Amino acid sequence: MASVKVVITGVGAVSPFGIGFPRMMDALYAGSSAVVSLKEQWENEVKGLNCWVGAPLKERLPSQEIPRQYRRTMGPTALMAVFAAKEAIAGAGIPHAVFSNGRTGVSFSSTTGSAASLTAYFKEYFEGAFVKNVSSGGFFQVMSHTCAANIAHFLNIRGRVISPDAACSSSAQAIGMGYEAIKYGIQDMMLCGGADELNAIVCGSFDLLNATSCRYNGTPNETPRPFDRDRDGTVCGEGAGCVVLESEESALARGASILAEVAGFSTSSDGSHLAQPHSASIAQCMREALASAHMAPEKVDYISAHATGTLLGDAAEAQAIHEVFGGGRPAVSSLKGHMGHTLGASGVLELSASFKMMNDGILIPTLNLKTPGEGCEDIDHVTELRKCRINAFAKNSFAFGGINSVIIIKRYGADND
Amino acid sequence: MTEQEIAERVKKIMVEEFELKEEILVPTASLYDELGLDSLDSVDLVVALEREFSFKVVRNLDEEKIRAIRQLKDIHEFIMEKQKAMQGEPK
Numbered sequence: 001m002a003s004v005k006v007v008i009t010g011v012g013a014v015s016p017f018g019i020g021f022p023r024m025m026d027a028l029y030a031g032s033s034a035v036v037s038l039k040e041q042w043e044n045e046v047k048g049l050n051c052w053v054g055a056p057l058k059e060r061l062p063s064q065e066i067p068r069q070y071r072r073t074m075g076p077t078a079l080m081a082v083f084a085a086k087e088a089i090a091g092a093g094i095p096h097a098v099f100s101n102g103r104t105g106v107s108f109s110s111t112t113g114s115a116a117s118l119t120a121y122f123k124e125y126f127e128g129a130f131v132k133n134v135s136s137g138g139f140f141q142v143m144s145h146t147c148a149a150n151i152a153h154f155l156n157i158r159g160r161v162i163s164p165d166a167a168c169s170s171s172a173q174a175i176g177m178g179y180e181a182i183k184y185g186i187q188d189m190m191l192c193g194g195a196d197e198l199n200a201i202v203c204g205s206f207d208l209l210n211a212t213s214c215r216y217n218g219t220p221n222e223t224p225r226p227f228d229r230d231r232d233g234t235v236c237g238e239g240a241g242c243v244v245l246e247s248e249e250s251a252l253a254r255g256a257s258i259l260a261e262v263a264g265f266s267t268s269s270d271g272s273h274l275a276q277p278h279s280a281s282i283a284q285c286m287r288e289a290l291a292s293a294h295m296a297p298e299k300v301d302y303i304s305a306h307a308t309g310t311l312l313g314d315a316a317e318a319q320a321i322h323e324v325f326g327g328g329r330p331a332v333s334s335l336k337g338h339m340g341h342t343l344g345a346s347g348v349l350e351l352s353a354s355f356k357m358m359n360d361g362i363l364i365p366t367l368n369l370k371t372p373g374e375g376c377e378d379i380d381h382v383t384e385l386r387k388c389r390i391n392a393f394a395k396n397s398f399a400f401g402g403i404n405s406v407i408i409i410k411r412y413g414a415d416n417d
Numbered sequence: 418m419t420e421q422e423i424a425e426r427v428k429k430i431m432v433e434e435f436e437l438k439e440e441i442l443v444p445t446a447s448l449y450d451e452l453g454l455d456s457l458d459s460v461d462l463v464v465a466l467e468r469e470f471s472f473k474v475v476r477n478l479d480e481e482k483i484r485a486i487r488q489l490k491d492i493h494e495f496i497m498e499k500q501k502a503m504q505g506e507p508k
Contacts, residue, residue, distance in 0.1 A: 068436045069453070133464060136457040 006182045007412060009256040010092025010244030011352045012084035014195075016055035016237045016339050019062075019083060021091075024349065025356055027338065028364050029385070033221040034058065034339050035235050038200075046200040051212035053220040055237030055340030056198050070154045073140035075114025080240035080345075081147035081195040082154055088191065088242040089155070092256060096155075103188040105159030107178035108148040108195075108242070109170040110344040115199035117141035147195050147240070148174075159187050165344075168308075169267070170194040171241060172347030172397030172405035176265035178245045179407075188250045195240030196343035203236045209275060211310055212236070224309025224341070225368040226334035227318060227376040234308035237340030241348030260355040263392065263408040264293025270402030277316035282404055283323045286394060289406035290324075295392060297325045300408070302363060302393035304354040307334035308341045315375030317396060322378045330393075333382040337367030347397035347405065355409055358390040418500060423470075423493050430465045431489075444490035452489075459483075466492070472499045 013020065016034030017027035027034070039052035061079055063071055074082060085108075098104050112118060121142055124134050140146060145163030152161045160181060164173040171194025178190030196202070206212045213233035216223035225231040251258055266288035270278040290297060303321055307314045314334075321332060335350045342349055357363055363386040372381055392410035399405075424444065431437045437452055448454045454462070463474050463483065474483065482495055 069455070072457070133468075135464075136460040 002185065003183045004185055005248035006179050006245055006262045007248050007251050008243050008259045008262065008355065009246045009251050010088040010094070011259065012087030012091065012242040013239065013349055013352060014057060014061070014080040014084050014241075015239040015342065015349055016057055018058050020087060021352065025353060028335060028353055029362070031367060032338060033367060034237065035220040035223060037217065037220050039217065042200040042203070046204055049200065049204055050207050050214035051203055051233070051235070052217045053213065053223065053235050054198050054203060055235060055342070057238055066154070070150070072135070072137035073146075073153070074150050075117035075141035075146065076197040077110050077114045077195045077240070078141065078146045078150040080197070080238070081108060081110070081193065081242070082151055084193060084195070084240040084242040085151045085155070085191050088244050092244040092246075093254075094189070094244065098189065099155045099157045102158045104157055105161060105178070105181060105187045105190050106148045106152045106157055107162040107164070107174040107181065107190050107192045108151055109145070109163045109165045109174045110147050110195045111165065111167045111170060113142035113144055113146040115197055115202050119199070119201065151191060157191070166403045166405070167399040167401055168341065168343050168346060169397045169399035169403045169405045170196075170344035170347070172351070172395065172407055173267050173403070175243060175245070175262070175348060175351065175407055176267055176405060179262045179265050182245055182247050189244065189246045191242055192245050193240065193242035193348040194344040196238055196345055198236055198238035202343070206234060206236060213309060222368055224336050226305065226307035226309045226336050226366050227314050227372050227381060228369045229371045229373040231309045231311065231314065231373060234310055234336070235340040237342040239339070239342040239345040239349055241345050241352055243348060243352060258412045260358065260409050261412045263295060263410045264289045264291070265405075265407050266292055267403065267405040270404065272402065274401055277313045277398065278402070279316040279319045279323070282317055282320035282396070282398065285404035285406050286320060286324045286396070289394065289408050293408040293410070295408060298329075300325065300330045300392050300394050301388070301390040302330050302354065302358070303332045304350045304393060304395045305332050305334040306346075306396040306398045307366070308336050313398070315373065317398070318376040318379050327378050329380055331363055331382050331386065331388065332379045333364060333366045335364065337369065347395060351395040351407060351409065354393050354395060358393060358409070358411055361389055362387055363390070420493055420497060423496050426469055427489065427492050427496070430462070430469060434461060434465050442489060444488065444493070446489050447487060448489065449487070466496065470496055470499070472503060
């Protein structure tokens with residue numbers, strides 16, 4: 001099957017640092033942390049948490065900008081997704097007519113439709129075994145493909161709508177599947193990404209698996225600590241990210257600015273355990289992504305690690321990177337020290353930040369990484385802003401459920417040789 | 418409750434639930450063509466009316482009457498009818 005070159009022409013972000021991709025990048029370059037104490041807020045919502053920190057969106061979304069007939073079916077997750085999509089398509093300069101031509105689609109997902117809307121939905125049910133008072137939009141807020149469907153509805157998109165929900169790997173898979181839809185000529189353009197909201201129950205789900213950070217409740221800025229000796233778990237964040245993927249032909253025909261090229265993608269299953277990271281299958285997924293990009297490991301200059309700050313996950317990823325790429329290179333950093341783990345949004349937010357870093361020639365370090373922990377030492381950690389030329393990078397993204405996803409991005413016009 | 422009182426309370430629902438501007442809420446306003454409501458809104462409207470006027474819409478009994486509602490004034494009439502029926506109910 002003939003394959004089409006796929007490029008990125010737009011980006012949008014709602015991150016813990018606020019609304020808009022520039023705001024996220026400014027905060028990342030400044031080395032800021034979005035992690036704060038949520039004890040006061042969460043104490044009234046849930047009992048028995050060990051982790052009382054999180055990275056919430058720092059400002060309110062101007063939801064009134066979305067007309068009511070669209071907004072009523074959006075929970076917080078879908079709302080953030082729509083704002084990210086709005087920014088991405090505005091930046092890409094896409095004419096509105098393109099959305100309904102049947103050749104433009106959406107590939108967008110999240111861990112759940114909305115934790116807050118699910119809570120409200122089931123509160124009605126549990127209090128009286130009765131759902132009559134749930135608003136008609138309630139189901140559309142909690143359904144698993146709420147982001148993709150709401151974006152498509154809002155923009156009158158008529159092409160394919162995919163929602164490959166895969167928890168924390170949701171947006172990486174969504175980008176990969178959007179990439180494949182264009183690569184194989186099925187669509188010309190795909191709005192891709194993911195979103196997730198922060199909620200005490202979401203944090204609680206990680207908490208009960210002992211995956212959250214709980215030693216830094218009094219010093220939130222010091223956690224999570226990806227790859228660090230003193231890491232003790234992850235910190236949940238929230239946000240949404242969107243990238244516009246487009247065939248090179250489409251982008252060139254309309255004179256779009258090309259931000260980067262999607263060179264390869266792989267997603268696979270550990271096949272062994274739903275929660276425990278598996279170094280060998282991470283390594284295998286990275287090899288398959290490189291093969292898909294027809295790229296040798298030594299051509300990858302940077303890896304945007306999944307590294308969430310958990311003991312097992314970070315070490316498994318570091319070992320897999322070392323196994324595939326060898327010691328010494330490429331440079332590796334995780335952005336979760338800054339933003340926490342934005343779950344379904346993390347893949348797209350971190351991928352977007354990484355192609356900005358690639359185009360700027362500056363790598364952002366792993367915040368809170370002081371001394372690499374055992375099993376994390378043998379890779380080239382970025383520990384301070386580093387100027388360097390990056391022609392290609394890999395975005396790693398893994399999830400509960402044994403899901404691995406790796407995307408290879410390269411500078412537009414760069415050779416693989 | 419007078420028709421005027423009912424109309425005011427329905428108007429309040431329209432403004433609060435459906436974010437409609439008060440000035441367009443005339444009795445002859447068409448719910449679907451002029452006010453832009455749709456099938457999902459009609460579900461929420463019934464719930465809001467039930468709550469506001471303390472009655473229950475009975476699916477088999479009221480379904481056709483609900484479906485026949487086209488304008489704001491039809492809602493007023495439906496509520497008056499429901500209230501009359503409730504007054505006739507044994508206490």
